[in-house]
Amino acid sequence: MKYNINKEFFPFSKISMPIRSPRLAGFLGSLMPVPRWIFHDKEISVKREKIGGYKGEEIEILVFSPREIREPAPCLVYYHGGGFFFGGAGHHYKISKQYALGTPCKLVFAQYRLAPKHPFPTAPEDCFAAYKWTLDNADLLGIDKTRIAVGGDSAGGNLAAVVSQMARDRGEVLPTCQMLVYPVTDRRMTSESSRLMTDAPMWNSTLSKMMWQGYLQGYDGEDIAYASPAEAKSLEGLPDAYVETAEFDSLRDEAKEYATLLEQSGSEVVLNETLGTMHGYDIVRKSPVTKASVGARIAYLQSKLYK
Template sequence: MKTRYHLDKELRFLTMAHLFPNIHVYPFVNVFMGMIPCKSDEKIDVKKHVIPGYEGYKLPTLIIEPRNYKEKLPCIMFFHGGGLILKAAETHYQFAKWYAERTHCRVIMPDYRLMPKYRFPYAVEDCYCAYEWAVANAGNLNIDENKIIVAGDSAGGNIASAVVFMARDRGQILPIGVLMSYPALDRRMDTESMRKYTDTPVLDTGLAKMYWDEMLINGLPQHIEYASPMEAVSFSEFSSTYIEIAEFDSLHDDGVLFAEKLKSANIPVELHEVKGTCHGFEVAFKSRIVRESLDRRIAWIKKTLA
């Protein structure tokens, strides 16, 4: 792995980090990932539910909420990243708990199905089912169905965007906002950052191609925007959006170009490039960069919900 990218000093441990290029390794990795707990603490309650997923699947789902809040709260649907092949990591649970604590929201986090066994559309349809369930059960969940934000990192950002298009097309209440960090949004991979960042830490162009190829191995769907949101014919009615991108990331331009699409459709959008970072920098969740990033996101969430 080359080290020519000037990562922030707190992120240099990621220089040698790289995801596996063989998709068939990941089910074994997920055996261990599945052992990572998301536990209640002095500030946060974590409850496990099983809700209806795609095609009758019983979808394990976490509800993460601030302690001692009995009133109706806004909701964040949090779709974890991991290339649609990895289960949620400690980082995802930490961010979900921060969102719940600092924005006074109930966070709903579905454990959607993964490749290689379940390729498109299983992950996104599971997550859309979770969104529908949250809206339909808003009263029991004590959430405001008109104040739901969908959020996700990397592949989770892909899902969050797709869920908005699905809700729009299917006549569902739309989320009030979308929050994405280094999202994967365009299966065509025809961007300058895809050509430039072929050897970056954690994720590079070759790995991104592997994920897209595996995701769409059965061909392109009729609604291509449910898989590749950048290819949507229309961005009208899309929700107000926050996008954060890493400086040294093959997915860098996905976020930039998606923001431009939204602006052209007169959709409010906030775009931030985080200097000195690579894909997956959230894993350094004790770093100054992540603390600053979290502060920006919390401010945007509060503003959007207000």
């Protein structure tokens, strides 16, 4: 299939993720350290925290705080993408800084554990633990617990959607809203874009198939919706959502369908369908399309966190 991607995204418009097997992806994903610059930034402070994740095992989170923010401040709990295999990349930290400064808000960056070493349900349980820790420690963190959003990109968008479902199902305070950027939502992969975009750059359905194999490792239990949120028995009672899609992304249609299901279930949804884009296009930070999309995300967060 030919992909008429905007030229401003070159060379990323010609690149695919370096994944040939779950094991290789897991190895490469383990080689992504937290960049040092974030601890020496003039506009934000970043602190490391250790918390209990799935089965009580320790995970790390990072708390971003704009230096001039007024407390108690709103907060975005953010989950990075990476196919459940890769840790946060450099652009995840840069865009997190943009969200924190632009909204403005504090931002909790969850370093959840990765497949295939840690298959489902480790990632969503770690991510829920990060959300719950933020709620429980809001006063100490200078956070207004009535204004905590969740968000993420790609696999991180999946995790934000799942954490929203977990909070509802477990009787916790719901996130104020959920920001889902080109999210993974459905393991069944039956959409038209999934069928057609088997070789799209950056991400495609061939990679998605391998991702699901390495992430689920045969799991098919009753709580499968915590991996595949579109399979939830009910989407009622969930937070309002911002859902963003990329035109030449195999995940495009399943994200749109999830947005429709949320809206039909009573959530207010803002759907931003970007054109001429591929999965992960916002890695090109200087692109006018990226700037417009990041601006739309921040405007959405402002509309929900500063009512």
